[in-house]
Amino acid sequence: MISRRRFLSCGLALLAGLFSPGLKSPWCAAFPQFFFSQIKYRGGEWDPNPQFVDAIVEELELRTSIKAASERRVISVDDPALFFSPFLYLAGKHEFDPFTAQEREILRRFLTYGGFLFAEDTLGARGSGFDQAFNREMKQIFPQHPLKRLPPEHPVYRSFYLVDSPGGRQGVNPFLEGIILDNWTPVIYSQNDLSGAWSKDRFGKWVYDCLPGGEPQRASAFKAGINIIVYSLTSDYKKDLVHHPFIQRRQNQ
């Protein structure tokens, strides 16, 4: 039976929700556990999809318990705030200038000790300038750990949704790539332009069509995005044994 206290607080929360869309119930208090920190690099085009944040953050808050900030913070690699970024985002279409040795060392340290980077080639074609530059930098930072295709049992495919294919604006690869260090994947890389699929203009219209799959491909991009964000905050939580029978059963359905 609902308590008097809870009844009143729910009622007040509902009223607050009606008259002030910005306010939420107490357990939805707007203290962000998540925000995007986008790397601004030299050369190339560091911000190919400037309107990607709102839709994915809205989706994230609607579907999950994560409290996210809808602003993104733009930082350079040598910014001390980088180490306090829960989710580092690197995107581009074209080749960019090589990082300096100091920048590479910062990224190596950040990623080795638990930081997370989601990078994507937004051109939508294999072997683009960004793809080559990003691979070059990763080889420099982690020479012993190449970028490789993440296997279907990787926790990023099951951290929230059960995802077969990451979707995106372009269906370049039906998988994600990553650099795996022990049980943690600090770098996840996509060439499908997920942020392109998430981008909405200020009138609420999608900026790009998703090809060739259309809206289902966009929906997959959102699912993949949410999974990547949840993975960045929970690591290999979904590999815990307690989840196995449930996931197995659903995958067999």
Add this chain to the structure above:
Amino acid sequence: MNWSEIVFKPVFPLWLILVFLAGGVAFSLFQPRFVRRRLSRQRWGTIILLRLVTVTLLILLALNPSWVARREVAVSPTLAILLDTSPSMGLSSNSGKRSRLDEARALLLEGSKPLLKYLAEKFEVRLYELGESLKAIKPGDLPGLKTGEKKGDLPGAIERLAGNNSLALLCSDGKLEWRESSSSNLPIFTLPLGDPEKYKDILIKTVKAPALAFRGREVTIDVAVKGYGYPGLKLPVALKEGEKLITAKDLRLDDRTGEGTVSVSFTPPEVGSHTLSVSIPSQLEESVTSNNLATFSLKVVRDKIRVLMITGAPSMNYRFLRMALKNDPSIDLLSFVILRTPSNILNVPLQEQSLIPFPVETLFGKEMKSFDILVFDNFVHHPYFRANYLESVRDFVQGGGSLAIIGGPNFYGEGGFIGTAIEEILPVRWAGREGYRRSPFRVKLTRNGSVHPLTRLSMLEGENRNLWEEMPPLDGVNPLRSKSSGTVLLESADENAWPILTLGNYGKGRVSVLATDSAWKWYMGTVAQGKGPWAYQRLTERWVRWLAQDPSLDPIQLIFPERGGTIGQEMEVRIRVHVDALFAKSREAVSISVFNPEGTKIESQLKPGGQNGEFLASFRPEKVGTYKVKVETQGGQREESLFIGRSSETLDGFPHHEQLRKISDSTGGKILTARDAIIDELEQYGEKSRKRFIEESRFPLWGNAYVFIVLISLLTVEWYLRRRWGLI
């Protein structure tokens, strides 16, 4: 045989005496010649005579003659009678009615002619009580003599008696301290007490149990039993904790040796120090029943610390904490992250979700007790918990489990834990209606925090303080205030001094509140500074171990001797106290109280140990049972229990006559079994060892006042005569 003689012991050299003699005679003869004309022949002859007598007397005085009388004297040999008062001497003798000590007393004091009286005629008898130390007693003390708590120390006694006694008679059952290598010139005759043939007893000889056991893992305890007079007997061996039977197993004693072994196994369900006992039922005609029970301590620790963490939402705090806990092989982590709340909307069918139901009923029902630590990480309980689950959590803590609360926006969601069973056990209260404050702040150590092992990341106090000062700022805090029962280790370094890390105890369990969800920044912040993340990892490890009640993380630690203790022996307890350096050396900073099994405070001593914050306490237990040792400091108190058992002496009361034979053989004595044999043997040996010596008495003949008076008289007479005869 007697004889006597006169001997001279001149006081001057003989030549000098002869010179005196010659001078004296010459003077006596020649001097009167000068007055011969004035005196008659008779008168000067008288003077010469007087002078010669005087000189003769003086010479005799100088020769110092003495009369010496000598006689041969025979001395009675000294016999030391040692009465063993070891604990086994209190056991019943072969008659079954009297103790072995009674038997010895009867032999010495009873009968038509008591042995002690008879021996006193032949020997100079000295009586001793042989207990932990040797003590001289009088015959009148014999009736009141009692057995002690420790084995008699025979080598020590011999050391004291040898040289002053001719021989010794030891009345004992052989259960005393003796070293094969011990030897002495004091012959020891032994009088065996107790009858090995009729002795019946079953005793637990050894109990082999590991010092440390793991909760939930089977422990095997090996028990060795020895039986006297019960060949082939089948016995049940019971393992108990207090009065509660844990398990029992049968054992059969060997027909020939009377020995048997059995292994009993059990799985300790709870951590902590357990006092267990192995026991065998008493048998018919058994001499000693107290040795059918053996008590021992078993410390049960966790094999793995089981942690159940419920996280309100995916977060960096969760990920870094999970990473730290997963990397610790001694921790078994089961975590549940609330990935969606009731207000979230799912847009896909079930088969496309990886979400699993939160098994709240299972976890907070029957399964909760299988965990050691429960963590609520930024968790709002209302949507998932029924009120009785929170009561279960409270009971879980009261029963010895631990609860850790990690703050965050959800901590205060819908009033948080206010008005629930959890509020009662928390060491903090809410400071107002503000649930969470998002603004950067630094933390600092409190006075308690600077010495508490949990926040002591470095052994050096200055370095530890610097480490915490260099920690990066956090960016969210739940405004709280500490209850009086709480110990704040970290607080915000601003004017509010919000408690950030607060510890508390509730019942047998522990509670900690970390009033922020951004502690992960301590990890990445130190990485950003170019250091490793060890400070965060060490803090997490210590935090878990403190919650798991690891004694090494207690601010007050009591270290008992590994071998336990026995009554009568001084017990030493090492105390380690994490106190402020200013007080570390001060004895006033720490006080100790020791309570015996009846709850009475007994005398104890406390002195500083070798290192800062280390103390050495000691006490002497006089009774069997569980003693409580309570240490109080300015920062808190700690109480631990210690079981004190009987000395091993009483465990095996079988008369050890073979040992008495060895004692006699190695010292040149004999083992004597009958009263007549004792008298014959002792008399025979006493006669051989009887000592004789010549007693000499010396009487000086001239060294007395009479000689002096005679001399003075002679000179006076001469002076008188000379005056009368007109020579003066």
